[in-house]
Amino acid sequence: MxxxxxxxxxxxxxxxxxxxxxxxxxxxxxxxxxxxxxxxxxxxxxxxxxxxxxxxxxxxxxxxxxxxxxxxxLRLGDPVLHSAITQITPHGPRYRNRLAVDLAGSGAAFESVVHLLTTGIWQSGFAVWAPLATPPDVLRFLSVYEGGIASGDIGALLGMVPFALAMQGRGTREIADGGAVQAARLMLQSMAGCVGFLGPERAFCPRAEGESIAGQILRGAGAAVTPETLRAVTTALVVLADNELAPATFSARVAASTNADIFSCVAAAIGSHIGFSTGTGTEKIETLLLCEPLSELDSRVDRVREYGASLFGFNHPLYAGGDSRADLMLQAAAEIAGRGESSSAAREGTRITIAFLERMRRELDAHPGVALGLVTLARALGLPDGTATAIWIVSRTAGWVAHVMEQRTQAFLLRPRAKYETTPSPENGTGS
Missing domain, CATH: 1.10.1660.10 (Multidrug-efflux Transporter Regulator; Chain: A; Domain 2)
Incomplete structure (x- = not known):
């Protein structure tokens, strides 16, 4: 076995x-x-x-x-599709034979991991992407949100970005010209720019010349851009880039099997990702568990005991012994707080949070998942609430694109069958 x-x-x-x-x-x-x-x-x-x-x-x-x-x-069972992208292991996902936590630990650039997932080719050094201007019509659409958005709305906004990019014939051209890789880069930097709506400028933050996606996110959020903070955000981007056939990834593959353009496939994935049982875990952690005052965290033990898995992502079913991705992000958060680069409030909040999560591990055998690791890291960096959700979606877009490209090569329609079952009629108790 x-x-x-x-x-x-x-x-x-x-x-x-x-x-x-x-x-x-x-x-x-x-x-x-x-x-x-x-x-x-x-x-x-x-x-x-x-x-x-x-x-x-x-x-x-x-x-x-x-x-x-x-x-x-279809119930978290055996693989239903053949894939050469990501393998689930007890040590976390393995991207094309490279463990995600090893890639993050070695300081690999997110851009290199995107290239590995989408093309199967590993670039050992960071290759700066050529500038790709977000189209003017998309910028006009996004300008409606200048002045900022609520942290809980960032997922929905990011879901609209791919659809906006598909307009003006760009989606049709992506399929006709085989421009999936360039389209992916355009999506990634356009979505990363939307973090600016959560930051102090409350406006879209276009990528600067030679800037990494991690740097764009930090700058948009109004955080310090240093080698240490860049590495911390890159760690999150790398370990979250793919997790095999998660619900949102399966949605992307279903859309790809209908020959939808890559923008529409990613939009379908985001719609699934921000469902109540999946990607909104970061928002629920921010508002229901790691909310102020953190000094009262001990009073929320019952929330973890009763709702830890369903609301906050403890004990991921694929990682029964603990999620190495979450552990790596928590380690990065502790290092950021230990260096003293963040505010005193952020440092103290990180200390309290990590101590609480260790207590949950000891007393309840509750192992934190990636949403907890990501929110803790974002808080340690002093990023505004909602940024964790954005980082997760930006990161996972790399995996979604890779799966879309692979599904296209398999050239079959993903269409399960339903097993029809009659239900008793309220009048006579017979099947209708």
């Missing part, structure tokens, strides 16, 4: 409920090799492979095996 498959397991209680059997029957299945089990981390319990449980459940219902397998894959 691969490490990837053991990331998706269920407890004994979950297995018994799913199969509607007694514990003795489950143990018999294990002894016969029908269900594979592994020891729990505490050494007293066992965990069971979800795919084996689902296969047995399908047999008990009498469903065709192929239909049952297909259904289970």
């Amino acid at each position: 691969s490490e990837r498959e053991w990331n998706d397991v269920v407890t004994c209680e979950q297995a018994l409920a799913r199969l509607n059997i007694k514990a003795a029957t489950l143990y018999a299945y294990v002894s016969r090799g029908l269900v594979r089990a592994t020891p729990h981390a505490d050494g007293r319990k066992r965990l069971y492979l979800r795919r084996d449980i689902e296969r047995l459940a399908a047999r008990k219902r009498g469903r065709p095996p192929s239909g049952a397998v297909a259904e289970s894959t």
Whole structure:
């Protein structure tokens, strides 16, 4: 068994409920090799492979095996598509055979990672992208928001940018001319410029000559641009660039399978990413968990206990032992605070936050996910709320583009089938 498959397991209680059997029957299945089990981390319990449980459940219902397998894959199961972009490992995502945390730790430029994901070619040095002017009609559209936006609106605004870029025939030309890489760069710098609506200028921040995406984000947010802050933001951009078939990535691939232009594919992905259960985790952390006063964090332990996974992204199901991406961002936040480059309030807030997250790890076995790592890092850098959401979307656009380009080469329509089931009629109790 691969490490990837053991990331998706269920407890004994979950297995018994799913199969509607007694514990003795489950143990018999294990002894016969029908269900594979592994020891729990505490050494007293066992965990069971979800795919084996689902296969047995399908047999008990009498469903065709192929239909049952297909259904289970859409529930955080086995891969449903062949892809050579990202592999999920216990140490985090691996981009084309390079661990994301290793790339970030080595100081790799985000631009180099974008090139690796989209083309499969690794550039060891930072190659400055040639200037790409955001089209005047897009700038006119964005000018409506001069004066600033609410932090909770940044995701929706970034979702509109790709659609605006697709207008004036640019989307059609992207498909006809094969200009996906240039289109991706244009999207990235245009979306990064929108961080300026959250910063002190409250206006679009165009990329300067020779400036990196990390530098553009920092400048737009009104933060200090130093080698240390650039490296911190780059760390976040690199580790968040792709995470295999996340819901938003799958949305991008579905759109790509219909031959939509790359701008529309990314817009579809952003629409999925900012759903309540996914990308808005950063906003919920800012407003419900790491909100002021931070001195009252200890009073919010019950929120973590009850809603830690669903609201704040603790214990990502693909990284049962902890998310190395989040750990790396928390480390970067601690280093920024330790250097004393941020304000005293930011330094103290970072100290309190990291201590609280370590307590949650010890007492609740609650491992912070990337949204927590990202918000903590943004706060350590003194970035305005909403910037974490923007960084995540800008970063993940690199992965979305890579998946769109790969899906185009596979040349088939992604169209699952539904299994129609009748529902009882309220009048006579029969199927309608």
